[in-house]
Amino acid sequence: MIIGAPLEIKKDEKKIAMTPDLVNTLTSLGHKVVVQKNFAKIAGFEDTDYKTNGAEIVNTAEEVYSQSDVIVKINPPLSDEYDLLKENQIIFAFFKYTDKNALMETVLEKKITTISYSEIVDSNGAYPIIEAGSEIVGRAIIRECSQVAQKYMGGAMLSGAIGVAPKKITIVGSGVVGKSVAKTAKAIGADVSVLDIDFDALKKVSEELGVKTYFASESNLYELLKDTDFLICAVKENPFEIPVITADMVAKMKKGRLIIDAGITSGNTVVETLDTVTTLSNPIYEKEGMLYFSAPDLASLAANAIAGVVSGILTRYIIPVVSNKDMIYAMMDCKELVSGVMTYNGKITNEKVAEIFNEEVYELSMLTGI
Numbered sequence: 001m002i003i004g005a006p007l008e009i010k011k012d013e014k015k016i017a018m019t020p021d022l023v024n025t026l027t028s029l030g031h032k033v034v035v036q037k038n039f040a041k042i043a044g045f046e047d048t049d050y051k052t053n054g055a056e057i058v059n060t061a062e063e064v065y066s067q068s069d070v071i072v073k074i075n076p077p078l079s080d081e082y083d084l085l086k087e088n089q090i091i092f093a094f095f096k097y098t099d100k101n102a103l104m105e106t107v108l109e110k111k112i113t114t115i116s117y118s119e120i121v122d123s124n125g126a127y128p129i130i131e132a133g134s135e136i137v138g139r140a141i142i143r144e145c146s147q148v149a150q151k152y153m154g155g156a157m158l159s160g161a162i163g164v165a166p167k168k169i170t171i172v173g174s175g176v177v178g179k180s181v182a183k184t185a186k187a188i189g190a191d192v193s194v195l196d197i198d199f200d201a202l203k204k205v206s207e208e209l210g211v212k213t214y215f216a217s218e219s220n221l222y223e224l225l226k227d228t229d230f231l232i233c234a235v236k237e238n239p240f241e242i243p244v245i246t247a248d249m250v251a252k253m254k255k256g257r258l259i260i261d262a263g264i265t266s267g268n269t270v271v272e273t274l275d276t277v278t279t280l281s282n283p284i285y286e287k288e289g290m291l292y293f294s295a296p297d298l299a300s301l302a303a304n305a306i307a308g309v310v311s312g313i314l315t316r317y318i319i320p321v322v323s324n325k326d327m328i329y330a331m332m333d334c335k336e337l338v339s340g341v342m343t344y345n346g347k348i349t350n351e352k353v354a355e356i357f358n359e360e361v362y363e364l365s366m367l368t369g370i
Contacts, residue, residue, distance in 0.1 A: 001031050001032075001069040001070060001321075001322040001325075002031070002032045002033075002034060002067050002068045002069050002070070003018075003026055003031060003032070003033050003034070003068060003069070003070045003071075003072060003318070003322060004033070004034045004035070004036075004064040004065065004067060004068030004070070004071050004072070005017070005018035005033070005034070005035045005036065005039055005040075005064065005071075005072050005073070006036045006039065006061040006064040006065065006071065006073065006081075007036045007037075007038065007039040007061060008039070008073065008074055008075055009061075009078055009080060009081070010075045010078060012279060012280055012281070012297070012300070013074065013075060013297075013300065014042045014043055014280075014300040014303035015043065015074045015297075015299060015300055015303045015306050015307060015310075016039065016040045016043045016045070016074060016303070016307045016311075017072050017073060017074050017092065017093075017117075017307065017310045017311055017314060018033075018035065018039075018040070018072045018307075018311060019040075019045065019307050019308060019311040019312075020045060020049040020050050020052070020053045020055075021053070021308075021311065021312070022072075022311040022312075022314065022315055022318075023035070023050055023053040023054060023055045024053040024054060025315055025319070026054075026318070026319075026322065027053065027054030027055070028054075029319070029322070029323070031322050032056065032067075033050075033054065033055040033056065034055070034056050034058055034063065034064050034067050034068055035047070035050045035055045035056070035057055035058070035064070036057075036058060036059070036060065036061055036063075036064050037057055037058065037059050040307070042303065043303040043304050043306075043307050044303070044304040044307075045304075045307070061081065061084060062084055065081070065084035065085060065086065065089075066084070066086070068086075068089070069089065069090065069322075070089070070090045070091075070092070070318070070321060070322060071089060071090070071091045071092070071093075072092050072093075072314070072318070073091065073092065073093040074093060074094060074310075075093060075094065076091075076093045076094070076095050076096075076103060076114070077091070077093075077103065077106075079102060079103075082102060082103065082106045085106060085107075085110055085112060086110070086112075087110050087111060087112075088110070088111050088112065088113075088345075089110070089112050089113070090112070090113045090115065090321060090327065091112060091113070091114050091115070092115045092117065092314065092317075092318065093114070093115075093116065093117070094116060094117050094118050095114050095115075095116035095118075095119075095342050096116070096118070097342060097350075097353045097356065097357075098356065099356065100357055104343075104357070107343050108343060108346050108347070108348070109346070111345050111346040112343065113327055113341065113343060113344045113345070114341070114342045114343045115317075115321075115337065115340045115341055115342065116340050116342050116350075117129040117130070117310065117314070117340065118130050119339055119340045119342065119350065120317065120336060120337070120339055120340035121336065121339040121340075122336050123335075123336065128313050129309070129310055129313050129314070130176075131176050132309040132310075132313060133299055133306055133309055133310065134175070134176035134177045134180065135176055135177075135180045136180075136299070136302045136305045136306055136309060137177050137180070137262065137298045137299050137301070137302070138176070138177045138178070138179065138180020138181040138182075138183070138184060138234070139180055139181075139184045139302070140298060140299075140301040140302040141177075141181050141184075141232060141260060141262065141298065141301075142158070142181060142184040142185050142188070142190075143301070144260070144283075144293060144301065145158060145169070145185075145230050145232075145258065145260075146158055146188075148230075148258050148284065148291065148293070149167065152256065152258075152284070152291060153229075153256065156229075158185065158188055158189070158190040158230075159188045159189030159190060160189065165191070166189050166190050166191045167190055167191065167229040167230060168190075168191045168193070168227050168228050168229045168230070169181075169182075169185045169190045169191065169192050169193070169228070169229065169230045169232065170193045170195070170224050170225065170228040170230070170231050170232070171185075171192065171193065171194045171195070171232045171233075171234060172195050172196075172216060172221075172231070172232070172233045172234065172235060172244060172245065172270065173195075173196060173233060173234035173235040173236065174194050174195075174196040174198070174201040174202060174204075174205045174213075175201075175234060175235075175236045177234040177236075177262050178194065178196075178232070178234035179194075179205055179209070181232050181234060182194050182205060182209055182211050183209055186209055186210070186211055192209075192211040192212065193211065193212045193213070193214060193224055194211055194212070194213050194214070195213070195214045195215065195216040195220060195221065195224070196213075196215070196216055197215060197216050199215075202214075202215070216244065221244075221245065221249055222248075222249055222252060225245075225249050225250070225252050225253050226252050226253070226254075227254075228253060228257060229254075229257050229258070230257065230258050230260070231245070231253070231257070231258070231259045231260070231271075232260050232262065233245060233259075233260065233261040233262060233263060233269075233270050233271055234262045234263070235263050235268055235270045236263075236266075236268065237268060238263070238268045238269075238270050243270055243271065243272030244270035244271075245259075245270055245271045245272060245273075246272050247272045247273050250271070250272070250273045250290060253290065255289035255290065256289065256290070256291065257290060257291065258290075258291045258292075258293060259271055259273075259274065259290060259291065259292050259293070260292075260293040260294075261274050261294065262298055264277065264294055264295075264296050265296045265297055265298055265299075271292075273287065273288075273290070273292075274292055274294055275287070276292070276294055277294055277295070277296060278292075278293075278294045278295045279295055280295045280297065280300055280301065283295035316334070317334060317336065317337055317340070320333040320334040320337065321337070327341075327344065328367050328368055331364065331368050331370065332368050332369070332370065335370050338364055338365075338368065338370055341364060344362065344364065347362035348361060348362060349361065349362050349363075349364050
């Protein structure tokens with residue numbers, strides 16, 4: 001089969017899903033890989049890296065889409081790419097269908113199979129690509145905190161020094177991102193506190209990392225924020241849509257401290273005073289003496305590492321697809337693929353998406369027996 005990797009055209013996108021290593025794996029199996037010129041330069045890879053591993057470099061997205069049976073991307077195709085999509089193509093990307101839009105109409109009309117990284121569930125019930133990416137995001141957040149300390153806090157160090165107290169980092173949420181932030185901050189010697197409403201999650205963080213843990217109660221937040229230097233919010237879901245960190249709580253913090261709400265990427269922000277979305281090229285803004293890091297897509301802070309993770313995990317899912325001429329046989333060979341398939345042969349196959357569209361879900365089990 002022919003696998004293609006077009007340039008990502010979403011503004012400020014730095015992530016990619018096709019590394020030279022994945023190209024090498026695919027070409028070694030006898031497949032052809034077509035890569036658009038300079039598509040991965042922003043993530044730290046050169047065209048020569050791809051050519052050396054057997055890829056064909058082409059100049060335009062049109063050339064990639066027209067030749068390829070399978071497309072490997074980070075973002076779903078944007079409107080400028082809809083006309084480039086071929087009938088019965090297979091596309092890997094972070095698909096998130098939320099309303100009836102032109103992309104869905106195009107995908108169904110052209111009977112395109114779309115596979116979303118964020119929906120793939122492994123045999124242990126985990127979301128491997130999402131969880132691995134979140135781990136990297138947590139580490140990147142601490143790197144950004146160090147840079148803020150250098151630039152805005154007079155060259156302060158998160159770890160402190162001999163005779164100098166470490167900086168206090170308060171983390172709200174002990175999911176994958178929050179835990180990764182805590183682990184990285186603890187490793188460099190910062191004073192780390194983690195808050196959550198889940199006792200078992202706090203117990204696990206305490207036992208594994210040895211950091212201080214608290215229930216995310218109003219009184220605990222008020223007390224901790226008085227001395228917090230870096231507030232990191234990593235709340236995965238906020239079903240009640242209420243600010244966990246209120247304006248009154250922020251007012252208790254010392255001026256010049258940093259607030260990062262990682263939920264800005266997924267729409268789960270919990271900081272009431274955060275009111276401006278920035279960009280990764282200029283991520284910090286100041287409001288009433290406080291610093292806010294409010295750029296979405298924090299994963300792009302570590303685009304090279306994200307590429308390695310996504311591409312590495314993707315290998316075990318893309319090989320069955322390209323090795324079978326029929327998608328049904330690919331899913332039978334790799335049962336984990338089924339959870340990631342959002343559309344197939346002009347039909348919606350994901351239950352949540354079908355509900356949003358008020359359509360009947362097409363059960364892949366009827367074809368695969370899975």
